[in-house]
Amino acid sequence: MDIQQLKLLAGRVRGLLEQSRHSIGHNQSLDLIAALPGLRNWPEVQAFPDRVAACELDQVSTGRLVFRLKRKFDLDFSPQSMLAALHPPGTMKEPPTPQIWPTGSSPGVYITDSQDAINALLESYEEATDGALVYAERAGNHWESRIDLGEGGLWSSGLQRVPSGTLIVVGPLMLDQQSWTDSSEHLHMACLIAQGAQHRVAVLIETPAPATMFEDIQLMVASAHAEDDDCETALLGLVDADGQLQLRQPFGGQRPIPKRVRSVATPDAIPASVRTQMERVITGQTAGLLLLGSSEVRDHAAIELVAAALSMTEHAGPAARIMPRHRSTPAKDWQVPQSIQELPFLPSPESAYDQGYRRMIFAPSYTPSELLMRFSDDCLLISGTYGSGVDEVFMSALRFGSLRNEGDLLSRIIAILGVKNIPGVDGTATVSDLYVRQQKPMAVPTKFEDLIELLQAHRAVRWQDEMGQLLSAGTITSAATKLALQRNRGVAEFLSEWSERSQARGEQATPR
16 A cells, blocks of 8 residues: 555545544544554654555454544444445455455354354364454353453444454353343344454354254344344354354245144133133134133143143144243253143244244243234233232233233233132132123223223122132131132232121021
8 A cells, every 4th residue: 555545545534424424624534544554643654654555455454444433533333344435436346355264164143052063163263263362252251262252242342343254152042032032132233243344153042942943043133133234144054063164045944834733631620610601702712812820839830721721722723832931940841731741842922923823822921011912913822820810810911021001911811810729628629710801892991000900890700709609618718728828919808808797697697
C-alpha cells in the first residue's frame, strides 16, 4: 500500500461517516485512515513510509480502523464489513481467506450432540493451527489453549477483533421448553458471528430428540432473527466423531411423519363423579386447554389424570410430550405411566408443531402463557400440575409469562379439573373441583380477582359439595382430611364451618 491509496481510502471512510450522520473534514479523515498501518495520525504516515508500504488491506488492519471509529464516534462496524466497504465496488466478490487455518473448513456454524466430538475437534484444530487460541464456553473450557468467553459470551465486543477463522466453542445449549428461547437467541448470535467475522463456531447441543436436531436448530434460528436477516445461511453442518467439520446440505431435512401412538391408558383415573361431564365437553374438541391438577405433591403432578385425558382425546390426532427442562437426574423423566413413556419426547411446542403434532402434554411451570395462547388456537394442550381447586390449577397456567389480560386464556380452556385425595375409611377418597367451557359467551372481567371469582362461580362440580357429602356419610373424617390437605387453601376454613353446621343440625334434632 502507498500514501496515495491511503488518501483514497480516507475518502471512503469520510463517506461512510456521512452515511452515519457524522461529518468530518479532509484532515480528520486522513488522521482516521492512519489506523490502517497502525499509526496515530497523518504526520506519522508521512514520517514512516515503510510502515505504510508494509500495510495490507485485510481484517487485521481494518480491525484497527474499526476500533478507532468505535472510540471516536461510537460506531459499530465489524472488520469484515469495513473490509468490504473499503474495497472498490465489484473487486471483492469472494469472501477473504480466513487468517486462522486458511485451508480448513468454511467459516460457519457446525453442531453436534457429542462432547467427545468437540474434544476431537479441539485436538484437530490445535494440530492444524499450531496451537492457535480457542474461544470457548463451558463445552470447551477444559482446553488448555482456550480463552473463556465469560459473562458476555458471544455478545462480547472483543470477538470482532479476533482473527478470522478462529474456532469458537459454544454450549452446551439445552433444547427444552425452559431454555428454548435463550438457546434460539444464542444460536442466532453464533450465526451472526460466523457470517460477520468469518469464524468457525462449533455448538454442543443437548436434546431429547437427536434425530431431529438439525431441523430444530434451523427452526430456532429462523424464529430468532428478523425477516431481512439471512443468518440461516451460516448453518453449514456437523462436527463428526473424528473432530472434522463436515458440510451438510441441506442443513435441515424433511421432518418425519408424526408418530401416532394408540394410548393404552383408560379414563379410570378421572373421578367417576366428573367423568361423564369431562367426556361430554372434550368430545370433538381438537384445540384448547385441558388443565388438570392434584393435591398430591410429587415429581410428575397429576400424571395419572393426564394419562386418562390422553384416552379421551384420541380424536385430536398424534400426541407428543414436551420436555420441560434438563434434569440432573434424567431417569426421573421416565417415571411416568407407560402411555406417556411411549409418546415422542420433544424439546418444545414449536418443535412439536413444526413436526405436525397437534396434541401436546406440557408443563405449565416452564411454558410461557403467551405460548399457550399461540398454540391453543390450533392444538389441544394438556397439562398436569399441583393444585386441587380450579383457581389454583388456572393460576399455574399463568405462573410463567406476562399476558396483558389473563382473561384471554379463559376462552381457550375446555376444562379445568382439580382433585383432592383424602385417606378414607375404605381407601383413598377423591373430591373433585371442575370447571368446563360455558355454552354461552361470558363477559370476562379485567381484574384478576374478579376472574378467579368467575371461575369459582361457574364450576360444574364444587369440591365443597363433594367433601361435605363424604364427611356426612362417614367416608372420610375431618381430622384425616385436615391432615392430608393442610397445604390446600380454604380446606381448614371449610372444615370448621362444616363442623359448626353439623353441631347446629345435631342440636336442632335433639328433643327438648
